[in-house]
Each structure stands twice: as C-alpha cells, then as structure tokens.
Amino acid sequence: MNFRRMALLVLVLGAVLHAAPATALDRVWVATIPGGASIETAWSLGAEVFDRTPEMFVLGDAASAAKLAGAGWTVDGPYDLDADKRHTIGYEKGTSFGLADIDFSIAAPGARIIWARGRSLLTESTDEFPHIDYGQQHRDIKLQNLRKRPIRRPIVQAPARDKAAATTFLPIISDIVAQVDSNALKTWVDNLSGENSILVSGNPFTITTRWTDNAQCDTAERYVLERFQAMGIPAQFDPYSFSGTDARNVVATITGSET
Incomplete structure (x- = not known):
C-alpha cells in the first residue's frame, strides 16, 4: 500500500470513528415514571434517556438522575454494569405478580435482577436471558437488550410562517x-x-x-x-x-x- 492510499485510509477511518464514537454504558440509574409524565417530560427537564418501559427510564449519567430527582421523580442507583455480561430490561404484560420476588437464577444460572419495581425490571446475565416460566405461573415478560446509546429526540420542525399579507398599492x-x-x-x-x-x-x-x-x-x-x-x-x-x-x-x- 503506497503512502497516499494509507493516508486516505487513515482519514476515512478517523471520520468513521469520529462520527460514531462507541458508548461505554458502565453505570446506570433507574427513574420511576410518575403519573402523567412521558419521555418528553424527561427531555424537557434536561435528562438523557437510554431505554425505557412503560413504568421506568434507564439513565446513563448522574446529571440526568439529579435533574429528575430534583423534579420529584423517584430515582434509584447508581448500578454498576459488568461490561462482560448481557443487560436486559423487561416488562410483564397483563396482571403483575411482583417481579422483584422471582428468583431468576433458577431459570437462568448466572442471571440476577439489578432493579425491579411493579412490572418492570433490569437484569444482568452471562448468556441471553431465556423465556421464563416460574413455578406453575407462566410469566409473559417482554425482554429486550439494554440500549447503549441515548434515545434520540425527534427533530422539531419550525412552525409554518404566516403568509405575508398582500401589499396595498396607491x-x-x-x-x-x-x-x-x-x-x-x-x-x-x-x-x-x-x-x-x-x-x-x-x-x-x-x-x-x-x-x-x-x-x-x-x-x-x-x-x-x-x-x-x-x-x-x-x-x-x-x-x-x-x-x-x-x-x-x-x-x-x-x-x-x-x-
């Protein structure tokens, strides 16, 4: 490879790395969503939300946690995440049986609940979290991998300008x-x-x-x-x-x- 091609490759790789930096999510906070609030509410308070269920938001920085806590939200954490393990958020559909009471290590060795409240939970496991049957009760729990980047805010379009009134001439x-x-x-x-x-x-x-x-x-x-x-x-x-x-x-x- 000649010098010119090598220089071009370095520039391209540098641009790619600069445009999409890796995000290391090694510590999180969990905010319980108060009644009537939404992700737009959290954004308006200046918080960055990494993931969510209908009941909670996962936050990735202390500043976001402090802003929501200062607004009266219940915020738990911080919780350290093991970079070598898989992290999952879950939400139980239908009637809640109290997810915090489930011993997930029975169904998934090496798994643990980091946080649970109501129908929502945040887990950590060595392998992919399995479908869960607990005792005689089938738990319909929606599981998904924890996002490593903040949820992007939608682009708000500027309101349409009123058309200029027709000019009146002499x-x-x-x-x-x-x-x-x-x-x-x-x-x-x-x-x-x-x-x-x-x-x-x-x-x-x-x-x-x-x-x-x-x-x-x-x-x-x-x-x-x-x-x-x-x-x-x-x-x-x-x-x-x-x-x-x-x-x-x-x-x-x-x-x-x-x-």
Missing part, C-alpha cells in the same frame, strides 16, 4: 398594473429573442443574438428605437464605449404631467 399604481397586457409583453420578448420574425426599417429580420460586439445588436437597437417612435414616444440612441468596443443604448423619455 390607486394610480393599481391602474398602471391593470394596463399591462401579458400577451403583448410576451410578444415583445419573442420579437427580441428570435422567436418571431420582425420588420426593421421595413425589412424582415430575425434576431438570433443581441451580443454587444455583433452587428445584430445594432439591428435590435434600431428595432427598439422604431417601436418607441411608432408609439409616439421620443427616443434616441445613446452611444458609449467600453474596452475598445463602440456600442449604444436606446433612451426613450415619457414626460410626466405632475411634480
């Missing part, structure tokens, strides 16, 4: 606008862009370019001048030069009646 402006004929305007554009054939000094002509340093531009200027004059508007050429090129504008003047 009556004279409205009258001028009302006199604009869109079809006539389109004809002007077509005539000057080569869409239509036109008459210039009585001769048929089609404008294919209005590039300044081109003879057709002179013809286009002549056409505009003649059209102004045909409408009774005084017009004249206004010569100028730039970068060694002689050119001209067309100036038409409509004298106003008010000052």
Whole structure:
C-alpha cells in the first residue's frame, strides 16, 4: 500500500470513528415514571434517556438522575454494569405478580435482577436471558437488550410562517398594473429573442443574438428605437464605449404631467 492510499485510509477511518464514537454504558440509574409524565417530560427537564418501559427510564449519567430527582421523580442507583455480561430490561404484560420476588437464577444460572419495581425490571446475565416460566405461573415478560446509546429526540420542525399579507398599492399604481397586457409583453420578448420574425426599417429580420460586439445588436437597437417612435414616444440612441468596443443604448423619455 503506497503512502497516499494509507493516508486516505487513515482519514476515512478517523471520520468513521469520529462520527460514531462507541458508548461505554458502565453505570446506570433507574427513574420511576410518575403519573402523567412521558419521555418528553424527561427531555424537557434536561435528562438523557437510554431505554425505557412503560413504568421506568434507564439513565446513563448522574446529571440526568439529579435533574429528575430534583423534579420529584423517584430515582434509584447508581448500578454498576459488568461490561462482560448481557443487560436486559423487561416488562410483564397483563396482571403483575411482583417481579422483584422471582428468583431468576433458577431459570437462568448466572442471571440476577439489578432493579425491579411493579412490572418492570433490569437484569444482568452471562448468556441471553431465556423465556421464563416460574413455578406453575407462566410469566409473559417482554425482554429486550439494554440500549447503549441515548434515545434520540425527534427533530422539531419550525412552525409554518404566516403568509405575508398582500401589499396595498396607491390607486394610480393599481391602474398602471391593470394596463399591462401579458400577451403583448410576451410578444415583445419573442420579437427580441428570435422567436418571431420582425420588420426593421421595413425589412424582415430575425434576431438570433443581441451580443454587444455583433452587428445584430445594432439591428435590435434600431428595432427598439422604431417601436418607441411608432408609439409616439421620443427616443434616441445613446452611444458609449467600453474596452475598445463602440456600442449604444436606446433612451426613450415619457414626460410626466405632475411634480
């Protein structure tokens, strides 16, 4: 591998590692969700939630635990997690039998309950937590691996802005606008862009370019001048030069009646 490829590989790996850093969740707190609260409530209090059941949130830092505890939530912990073991949260559906009273080590050797309250629990085990039958009672417990990253907050879209109110013009402006004929305007554009054939000094002509340093531009200027004059508007050429090129504008003047 040459130096350039090696450097590129290092940059790519660095970008990947920077974009997705590993999260070591080695200590957690468990917050019991008070009545009427939700994950949005926890977020509004500044807490980061790693996982949840309908009854509890798993928190991954002391600051989040302190914020919820300060708001009156029941927060237990911290609990240290063994990095070499599997961690699971569970929730019992249906009627609760008191999960804290179950000896899970009978069904899953090497397993222990880290936290349990109501129908929810947090467990630690050497292997995957098995389906559980306790005595003669079948326990319908939903189990899932504990998340190692905080639950991402949804992106909140900015509220739609109200449409700007229509501008109110003076009556004279409205009258001028009302006199604009869109079809006539389109004809002007077509005539000057080569869409239509036109008459210039009585001769048929089609404008294919209005590039300044081109003879057709002179013809286009002549056409505009003649059209102004045909409408009774005084017009004249206004010569100028730039970068060694002689050119001209067309100036038409409509004298106003008010000052």
